[in-house]
Structure formats: C-alpha cells, structure tokens
Amino acid sequence: MFYTSMASSEGTTFHFSSLSLQNLTLLGDSYLRNGVVGLTRETGVPSSSSGTVIYNSPVTFLDRTTNSTASFSTKFSFTVKNLNPLSSYGDGISFFLSPDDQTLGSPGGYLGLVNSSQLTRNKFIAIEFDTRLDLHFDDPNDNHVGLDVNSLNSIKTGDCNSIGIDMKSGNSITAWIDYWHDGKNLKVFLSESIDKPIYPVLDMDIDLSQFLQEIMYPGFSGSTEGSTETHTVTNWSFTSFGIRHAKPRISRPHNVTDNTVSKNPAIEVPTDAGNRHKKIGLAIGILGPVFFCSVLIVFGYISFKKWRETKTDMSIQAELLTGPKQFSYKDLKAATNGFHSGRIIGHGAFGSVYKAILASSGTTAAVKRSKHSHEGKTEFLAELTIIACLRHKNLVPLQGWCVEKGELLLVYEYMPYGSIDKVLYQESEHLGFLKWSHRYNIAIGLASVLSYLHQECEQQVIHRDIKASNVMLDANFNARLGDFGLARIMEHDKSPVSTLTAGTMGYLAPEYLQYGKATDKTDVFSYGVVVLEVCCGRRPIEREPEGHKMINLVDWVWELHSKGAICESVDKRLNNEFDPDEVRKLLLVGLSCANPDSEKRPSMRRVLQILNNESDEIVVPKMKPTMSFSHSLPLSIEDIIVSCSDQDEEEEEARASLEVPIIKIE
Numbered sequence: 251m252f253y254t255s256m257a258s259s260e261g262t263t264f265h266f267s268s269l270s271l272q273n274l275t276l277l278g279d280s281y282l283r284n285g286v287v288g289l290t291r292e293t294g295v296p297s298s299s300s301g302t303v304i305y306n307s308p309v310t311f312l313d314r315t316t317n318s319t320a321s322f323s324t325k326f327s328f329t330v331k332n333l334n335p336l337s338s339y340g341d342g343i344s345f346f347l348s349p350d351d352q353t354l355g356s357p358g359g360y361l362g363l364v365n366s367s368q369l370t371r372n373k374f375i376a377i378e379f380d381t382r383l384d385l386h387f388d389d390p391n392d393n394h395v396g397l398d399v400n401s402l403n404s405i406k407t408g409d410c411n412s413i414g415i416d417m418k419s420g421n422s423i424t425a426w427i428d429y430w431h432d433g434k435n436l437k438v439f440l441s442e443s444i445d446k447p448i449y450p451v452l453d454m455d456i457d458l459s460q461f462l463q464e465i466m467y468p469g470f471s472g473s474t475e476g477s478t479e480t481h482t483v484t485n486w487s488f489t490s491f492g493i494r495h496a497k498p499r500i501s502r503p504h505n506v507t508d509n510t511v512s513k514n515p516a517i518e519v520p521t522d523a524g525n526r527h528k529k530i531g532l533a534i535g536i537l538g539p540v541f542f543c544s545v546l547i548v549f550g551y552i553s554f555k556k557w558r559e560t561k562t563d564m565s566i567q568a569e570l571l572t573g574p575k576q577f578s579y580k581d582l583k584a585a586t587n588g589f590h591s592g593r594i595i596g597h598g599a600f601g602s603v604y605k606a607i608l609a610s611s612g613t614t615a616a617v618k619r620s621k622h623s624h625e626g627k628t629e630f631l632a633e634l635t636i637i638a639c640l641r642h643k644n645l646v647p648l649q650g651w652c653v654e655k656g657e658l659l660l661v662y663e664y665m666p667y668g669s670i671d672k673v674l675y676q677e678s679e680h681l682g683f684l685k686w687s688h689r690y691n692i693a694i695g696l697a698s699v700l701s702y703l704h705q706e707c708e709q710q711v712i713h714r715d716i717k718a719s720n721v722m723l724d725a726n727f728n729a730r731l732g733d734f735g736l737a738r739i740m741e742h743d744k745s746p747v748s749t750l751t752a753g754t755m756g757y758l759a760p761e762y763l764q765y766g767k768a769t770d771k772t773d774v775f776s777y778g779v780v781v782l783e784v785c786c787g788r789r790p791i792e793r794e795p796e797g798h799k800m801i802n803l804v805d806w807v808w809e810l811h812s813k814g815a816i817c818e819s820v821d822k823r824l825n826n827e828f829d830p831d832e833v834r835k836l837l838l839v840g841l842s843c844a845n846p847d848s849e850k851r852p853s854m855r856r857v858l859q860i861l862n863n864e865s866d867e868i869v870v871p872k873m874k875p876t877m878s879f880s881h882s883l884p885l886s887i888e889d890i891i892v893s894c895s896d897q898d899e900e901e902e903e904a905r906a907s908l909e910v911p912i913i914k915i916e
Contacts, residue, residue, distance in 0.1 A: 261320060261490040262309045268485065269303075271708060276641040277302040277354040278362065279698075280472075281706025288706070289343060289362070289472030289481040293855075294333050295864040296476045300362035302354045303483065304469035311347070311462040313493050319459040320493040321431045324468065326486040330381055331420030334478040339392065339418050340382030343472040343481045345427060347375045351467045354643070358475030359384040364402055373400050375461050376471075377427055377438055377452075381418050381479065393417055395438050395452050399461050408438065408452035415440045415451070422484065429458060431492060574638050575650035575661075582617055582652055582659055584609060589619060595668065596719070605664065614664040615649060619657060636711060637734045644699035646722055646732035665722035665730060670780070673723060674787055686828035688727040689784045693836055694861045695729035696721060700777060701854040704770040712768050716776035717757045718783050756790030756803075760846050771848040777857070778843025782807055785837055787821030804844045807837060808874040835860070835867060842868040846875045 266273070268285030280301030281288050290299040311320045324345065332339060344361050346353065353374065356366035361378060365371050376398040383392040387402045393411055396404030410417055417423060417440075426439040426446055438452035468488055472481035585606035586593050596603040601620030608615055637648050652659040667673055670692065673684050696716075703711040713734065720733040759775035762768060779790050782803050790803045807819045816837050817830060839860055845851050852860075852868055859865035 261493065262307070263489040264305075265487040266485055269483065271639045273306050275304045275306055275351055275469075277304070277352065278643060280641075281702060282708045283706065284708075285484075287470070287483045289470060289483070290474045290479070292333065292480050293859060293864060294478060295859065296334075296338070296478055297859075297862065297864050298357040298473075298475045300355060300357040300360070300471070300473040302362055302469060302471045304348070304351050304353065304467050305488070306351070308351075308465035308467055309347075309488075309490055310464065310493060311466050311490065312459065312464045314464065316494045318492070318494040319431045319462055320490045321429055322488070322490040323426070323428045324486070324488040325424065325426050326470075327422050327424045327484045328379070328470075329420065329422050329482045329484065330379075330417050330479060332418065332477070332479050338382075338477045339479050340477050341384070341473045341475055341479075342378060342380040342382060342417070343470060343483075344376040344378045344398070345425070345468070345470055346377075347462070347466040347468055349373055349463045349466055353467075353469065353471070355471065355473070357473045359387055359402065360473060361402065362471035362473040363398070370400070373463075375399050375458060375466075377425075378402070378404065379417055379425070395440070397436065397452065397454065397456070405456070406452065406454045408450070410440060410451055413440065413447070413449070413451050415442065418479070431457075431459065574648050577650045577652045577659070577661055579652055579654035579657060579659070581609065582606065582661070585615070586617055601658075606661070616646075616662045616664045618660040618662065620659075640703070640707065640711070642699050642702045644695040644702075644729055644731060646730045662732065665732075666725050667723035667727065669719045670721045670723065670729075670784065671718035671789075674718065674783070675789070684727065686824055686832070690832055690836060690861075691727065692721070692723070692729040692784055693781050693839070694858065696731060696777060696780065697854055697858040697861060699729070699731050700773060701858050704773065704854050710770065712770060713773050713776075714768050715754060715757075716773055716780060717754050718780055721780065759848065761848050769848070770854070771851050774843045774851045774854060774857075775845075775848070777854065778840045778845075778851075779804065781836060781840035781843065782819075785821065785833065785840065786819045787823060804841070805874065808841055811837070811841060811870065812872045812874075838867060838870050841870045841874075845870075 264273070269282060269287050270285070271282055274282070274287070276282060276287070278301040279289075279291050279299045280303050287303045289301040289303065291297050309320075309322075311322070312318075326345070328343060330343070341357075341359055341361055344363055346363060353363065353372055355362045355364045355372060358366075359382065360366055361376075361380070363372060363374055363376055378396045378398055380389060380394050380396065381392055383389050388404070390407050390409065391411070393416060394407045394409055396407040398404050415423065421442050424441050424444060426437075428437045428439075429435070434455055434457045436452070436454055436456055436458070437450040439447050439450045441447050470483050474481075583589060585608050586604040589604060593604045593606070594602050595605050595616065601618055604617045604619060606615045606617045607613075637645065646665065647663040648660065649663060650661040652661070700713070700716070703713065711734075713731070715733060716731075720731065722730040722732050724730055757776040757779050759772040762772045762775075782788075783790060786803065786807065788801075788803055788806075791800055792803075793800055807816065810816050810819050817833050819837065820828065820833050839852075839857055843851055843857065856865060856868075860867055
C-alpha cells in the first residue's frame with residue numbers, strides 16, 4: 251500500500267510504504283518487484299549495471315520572485331547485499347535531486363549519476379551511500395556517506411563505521427536526510443532500526459540555494475562494476491516546506507458614503523404613465539419565460555449534438571493513464587502536413603505511422619494514427635496503458651497521445667534509422683553503417699528490454715509481436731522495441747490464458763500456433779528468429795533465389811550447425827569483418843531461443859547474461875527436433891509459408907481465414 255499527497259503552494263509531501271509505477275519512472279537496469287525497487291541487476295555472476303528511479307512530478311525548491319528556498323526532509327529504507335560473497339562489493343546508491351527526469355549515468359564508481367564520457371553533463375545534488383573505495387573520486391573508505399554537487403568528488407563525507415553501520419551487511423538500513431535552509435544546515439542519519447538516531451553520520455553547514463533550481467526531481471540511483479552487489483529501496487517519504495510565493499496584489503475598493511453620492515429630488519409620475527408601465531411589466535412577465543424556455547431548448551439541442559460528437563472521445567480519455575502529454579489534433583495534423591501520404595514512414599498493427607515536425611518544440615516525432623473502431627480502440631488502449639508505465643532505454647519513448655475528430659493518435663520519439671528490416675532489406679545506403687558491432691549491440695539491447703518486460707516489471711508484459719519491423723534503431727543504432735498493440739499484461743507465476751493467435755507468421759512459436767497460449771517463452775522464440783535475421787541478413791521465411799522452394803531461416807541455420815559450419819550463415823555483406831567467437835555465440839543463442847521445445851528455451855535474463863559474458867553458453871543439440879503437421883490442414887505447409895512472405899496487410903487477411911495448424915514435436 252502507498253499513500254501520496256498532491257503538491258500545493260505550501261510544498262510537496264508524499265509517503266510510499268511500498269513503491270509503484272504509478273508515481274515513479276524507472277531508467278536503465280532498475281526494476282520494480284512486489285513494491286520494492288531494485289536499482290541494479292540481480293545476478294549471481296559479476297556484472298556492471300546502473301539504474302535510476304525518479305519521482306514523476308517536479309518539486310518546487312526555489313522561488314526567484316520572493317528569493318526564497320525550500321527546506322526538505324526525506325526518509326527511506328534500503329538494502330545492499332551480495333548474492334555471491336566471493337565476488338567484490340560496489341559501488342553503492344545515492345539519493346539525488348535533478349533538474350530533469352531522465353538522469354541516468356554509467357555503471358561503476360559513477361553511481362549511475364554521471365556519464366563516464368561526459369562528466370559534467372548531468373547536474374545534481376546527491377547524498378551518496380558508497381560501498382567501494384574509489385581513489386579516483388577521493389573516497390575515504392568503502393563504507394561512507396557523502397554530499398555530491400554536480401561531481402562525485404564529495405564536498406564532505408561521513409564514516410559509517412563510526413556509528414557501527416555496515417551498509418554491506420544485507421540488513422535493511424533506514425536513512426534520514428534533513429536540509430534546513432534557514433539554518434543553512436544538512437544532516438544525514440542512518441540506523442538499522444525505525445528509530446531516528448540522535449547523532450547524524452554527516453552534519454555540515456551549507457547553503458544549497460546556489461545549487462537548487464526552481465523545479466527538481468527527487469530520485470535514487472545505483473551501480474555496480476564487476477560485482478554481484480544488489481541495491482533495493484523498500485519505502486520512501488519526502489516533504490518540502492518553507493518556500494514563500496509572491497501574493498497577488500488586490501486593489502482595495504473605494505469606500506462609498508452618503509456624502510459621495512448625489513441625491514436627486516423625487517419626481518412625481520403621472521397616473522397614465524404608471525398604468526402604461528404596469529402593462530409593459532405584465533407583457534414582460536408573460537413573454538420572458540417563453541423566451542427563456544426557447545433559449546433552453548436551442549441550447550439543449552446544440553449541447554446534445556456536441557455531446558454525441560465527443561462521447562467516444564471522452565469515453566476513451568477516461569480510460570487513459572495520467573502521464574504522457576495530451577496533444578491537440580490541430581497540432582498533430584499540422585505537424586504531419588495534414589497526414590499527407592508522403593509523410594508515412596511505416597505501418598503496424600495499430601495503423602499508419604507518420605513523420606511529424608512538432609511546431610511547439612521544433613523536434614521530429616513519429617505519430618501512429620488509427621480511425622475509431624472496436625479493434626482500434628482496444629489496441630490503442632492496450633498500447634497506451636502498457637507503455638505509459640514502462641521505462642527502459644531500449645523502448646521507443648512515448649511522448650503523448652490524442653483522441654479527437656474520431657482519431658486515435660500516439661506520439662513517439664522519432665527513430666532516424668527506422669526499423670531493422672528496412673535497414674537490412676530496403677535501405678541499401680544504411681548497410682555500410684550496420685556493422686557487426688551494431689548487430690551484436692542490437693541483440694543485447696533487445697534482450698535487455700525483454701528481460702525487463704518479462705521479469706523486472708511489477709506485472710509481466712508479453713509483447714506477442716517481436717519481429718524485425720517492430721525493433722527500431724535510434725541515432726546510435728541502439729535497438730528500441732515498439733508497437734505494443736498486441737501486448738498483454740500478466741501476473742508473475744500465473745498460468746497463461748488462451749487467446750486468439752496474434753502476431754506475424756515466421757516469428758510465432760509452434761506451441762503458440764497450436765494452443766494459442768502466449769507466454770514469455772513465445773516472446774523468446776520470436777527473439778531467437780530476430781537474432782538469426784540480424785546475423786544472417788535473411789528473412790525468417792524466403793524463397794530460394796532460383797526455384798520456388800521456401801527456406802525457413804531457423805531450419806537453414808540449424809542444418810549448418812549440424813555440419814559444424816554455423817558461421818557460414820553470417821551475412822555475406824559484412825565481408826568477414828566480424829569477431830568469429832561473437833558470431834558463433836550469437837547464432838547459438840538464436841537457435842537456443844528458437845528451440846521447438848519451449849522448456850528448453852532460456853529466459854531472456856539468461857540470454858542477456860550470456861551475451862554480456864556473465865554466464866556460460868547453452869549447449870544446442872546438433873539436430874533440431876522434427877515437427878510434423880496433421881493431415882487435416884485446409885492449406886498445405888507451403889501455402890502457409892508463401893502467405894508469410896507477403897506484406898503485413900496481406901498477412902492479417904490470410905490469418906483471418908486460415909485455420910491454426912496442429913503442430914507436434916517429436
């Protein structure tokens with residue numbers, strides 16, 4: 251349970267006895283599980299990791315009009331423990347205040363606060379709880395607290411050993427941070443109980459007003475470097491107070507007395523005039539209500555017509571989550587040049603995607619558009635409600651939404667290189683850029699975000715449509731997963747629910763086709779196909795250059811693996827400019843994920859560990875398990891495969907009329 255109060259002119263106060271995505275943004279490797287935020291990866295083998303959790307709403311700390319600065323106090327409980335006692339410890343966590351809600355730094359001694367390649371980029375005020383001695387940042391020891399301002403070289407530190415606290419003990423530790431602006435004083439207290447100690451571990455006189463900005467976001471960060479240390483935050487309270495806001499000036503009304511008002515002598519009115527006024531008054535008394543009723547009828551008709559036009563929009567808006575920005579239809583229409591066909595950059599399960607130039611910021615965005623329909627509304631709400639709560643560096647960031655004029659619109663950050671399939675098959679000018687290092691990094695990024703969706707979210711998210719056209723590339727060729735129109739939320743450790751089979755042929759797991767049950771393992775199968783596609787530069791199912799025979803990519807690579815020549819499947823356009831060991835590893839990962847037996851497929855967390863050299867590779871059998879189809883199919887297997895090579899629109903029509911094949915694994 252959690253309780254939170256809204257910000258007011260007096261300050262901001264909230265209390266979370268357990269943490270929720272409703273009020274928090276997760277970045278990097280951070281995750282939420284059972285009301286507890288983990289800031290770094292939970293792995294039994296040494297790894298490098300960094301993550302951040304940030305309060306969604308900005309907090310006012312400075313009012314320049316009155317030149318006043320807020321005081322603040324925060325209390326939270328955290329745990330630092332080592333999953334493998336033989337592994338090294340480090341690096342720690344921090345509580346910070348940042349001018350933006352996207353603070354994420356590098357792993358290691360940078361504590362997830364500072365970017366290792368741009369040390370002065372991130373601005374922050376932070377209290378670090380450091381569990382590693384890093385001489386580069388003048389650390390006194392491996393168990394200290396320090397105040398950091400825009401740098402990890404602490405202004406002042408406090409030794410936790412002096413108060414008998416070992417932050418690496420694995421015990422729950424409660425921290426109190428109090429800043430009193432009027433007294434220009436900062437104190438940090440630590441305890442292994444719920445009682446606040448009398449003496450602080452860090453006590454210093456400092457004026458933070460020179461570093462605080464008008465609005466800032468409070469949050470936590472954590473990092474590791476070659477260790478199995480984990481960092482979790484279990485509860486959090488925060489309050490700010492003492493800021494003075496300018497009061498509006500209200501002009502005082504003039505006092506009115508009998509002496510300031512001229513008195514006119516009484517005028518006698520003739521009797522005839524009085525009768526005439528009575529008649530006029532009687533007429534007004536009768537006609538007035540008639541006129542008023544007429545106005546009400548006209549107003550009611552106009553209002554009812556307007557209500558009918560906006561009823562659908564309002565019903566959808568009522569279901570939307572607060573958070574993403576609401577755009578106006580007028581602005582998005584102008585940004586897409588009237589939804590001109592020349593601005594279309596793609597199609598998805600939801601609808602067409604347009605390139606947009608937002609006049610308000612001058613930035614480029616991608617706008618997904620669909621007309622109102624039952625299916626359109628369902629997919630729209632599925633995509634919005636799911637992705638609005640997700641925060642990961644390998645997701646396409648959602649910027650906002652719009653429901654107007656019978657339209658459903660989602661606004662995403664624009665991905666300059668488009669989807670993987672376009673880079674691999676359509677846009678030859680990009681082939682020179684998609685080097686092997688980019689391809690390997692794409693596989694890692696996609697594995698990272700799927701691990702987050704499957705195992706690190708409060709509720710498990712099954713994407714159900716992992717394919718090359720739904721994996722976008724940002725300006726640095728990092729993979730960004732998009733199109734959550736078919737995604738489903740599930741409780742962890744719950745049995746999958748049978749649904750109508752959805753997705754794209756060629757990427758669908760055999761058991762999903764047979765039973766219609768989507769699980770995390772069906773996403774793993776699709777990931778394996780995408781990995782092979784990226785390695786080999788070939789579509790999941792394609793026709794032989796000469797002849798009419800269809801080639802299944804998974805079968806083709808597995809056959810080469812059985813001959814001990816799996817590396818021969820790599821994309822010839824790479825001109826042998828790759829690391830053979832990485833090629834072999836990634837191809838075997840792809841095959842292990844595409845195993846027809848779902849029980850033999852690894853979890854996405856295990857895949858990520860393998861690709862990051864944090865876990866041993868999975869042994870892939872030389873021979874792929876054979877599959878046989880029942881003889882009662884309405885179409886031959888070749889007919890099914892042929893239909894898979896058509897465009898997305900044709901695939902949807904084919905699936906609508908195609909009975910699901912019965913697949914048996916022998």
